[in-house]
Amino acid sequence: MARLLAIGECMVELGDAGSGLLRKGFAGDTLNAAYYVRTYLPADIDVAYLSAVGTDLLSQEMLAFIEAKAILTEDIRQIDGAAPGLYMIHLQDGERSFSYWRSASAARKLADDAAHLRSAIEKADTIVFSGITLAILSPEARETLILELRRAKAVGKRVVFDPNIRPRLWEDAATLRAVVEAGARTSTVLLPSFDDEQVHFGDADPEATIARYRQWGADMVLVKNGGGDALLSAEGSDVARISPPKVEAVVDTTSAGDSFNGAFLAKVLAGVAPAEAAAFAARVAAAVIAHHGALVPIEHLPQA
Numbered sequence: 001m002a003r004l005l006a007i008g009e010c011m012v013e014l015g016d017a018g019s020g021l022l023r024k025g026f027a028g029d030t031l032n033a034a035y036y037v038r039t040y041l042p043a044d045i046d047v048a049y050l051s052a053v054g055t056d057l058l059s060q061e062m063l064a065f066i067e068a069k070a071i072l073t074e075d076i077r078q079i080d081g082a083a084p085g086l087y088m089i090h091l092q093d094g095e096r097s098f099s100y101w102r103s104a105s106a107a108r109k110l111a112d113d114a115a116h117l118r119s120a121i122e123k124a125d126t127i128v129f130s131g132i133t134l135a136i137l138s139p140e141a142r143e144t145l146i147l148e149l150r151r152a153k154a155v156g157k158r159v160v161f162d163p164n165i166r167p168r169l170w171e172d173a174a175t176l177r178a179v180v181e182a183g184a185r186t187s188t189v190l191l192p193s194f195d196d197e198q199v200h201f202g203d204a205d206p207e208a209t210i211a212r213y214r215q216w217g218a219d220m221v222l223v224k225n226g227g228g229d230a231l232l233s234a235e236g237s238d239v240a241r242i243s244p245p246k247v248e249a250v251v252d253t254t255s256a257g258d259s260f261n262g263a264f265l266a267k268v269l270a271g272v273a274p275a276e277a278a279a280f281a282a283r284v285a286a287a288v289i290a291h292h293g294a295l296v297p298i299e300h301l302p303q304a
């Protein structure tokens, strides 16, 4: 059976529920992408998540939540005495801001055990990770993960990377750029967002982002660009432009890029041509930003 493995951090999300109450949820870029992949992927392809959590009640709840989304949790390590990271969403005059408690999260240890990583990756045909996955790891664990992904790429697996650049998670700008480059060089499919790439790599336009990642070895690069056209470069075809649908009322942009990635990959894995898959992904992302929350229920999403 074919399998997609997403690697990263799922956090506990605390959102304002009014009257001083908080609503608890679970989210994280790679988990969000796994959710949207699972939503659109044929049932004969497995979706699994690799991370690390604790053994506490909150970690148990997180595992149950992931399983309830039909995502396999067998590759999530449970570490005694560790606990998940947490973030809180503040809503002020319609603007969202975030506080994070993640500096000691269990997920930071997700790549500490090379043998565990290797056996999980061996079971998968497609591996998905992000710049956030790399940013939260120790320098040694980053190397371990990149080494294992390089093995995966070498044996012909599809390795998918969204640089998802969050400068606050990195120790400095030079490390950010060096590790994102190393992550890209070990990948076959790149799913960057132009606004991040422009700031951190100085790309003049999405074409420059494509050229840089192609030069670093990607077979396919799909550059997201907010409400502007996404640009797709795939081996053997001309660059394609994908215009996102007009969204009249943007309610919450959380997970726009993650849902785009997930829907795109689901279609590509199902054998749909990349340009068509990207157009579908743009429709899904448009629906996601018209609703609250990272994981928008299926009834609000476009049909497969």
Ligand code: ADP
Binding pocket: 193, 194, 223, 224, 225, 226, 227, 228, 230, 244, 245, 246, 247, 250, 253, 255, 256, 257, 258, 260, 281, 282, 283, 285, 286, 289
């Ligand atoms: P990220 O959320 O990762 O920063 P982007 O902001 O580039 O990524 O958005 C990802 C995708 O979400 C875009 O490629 C597009 O399809 C969709 N999207 C984002 N903002 C808008 C918008 N204002 N109108 C329509 N689609 C949008």
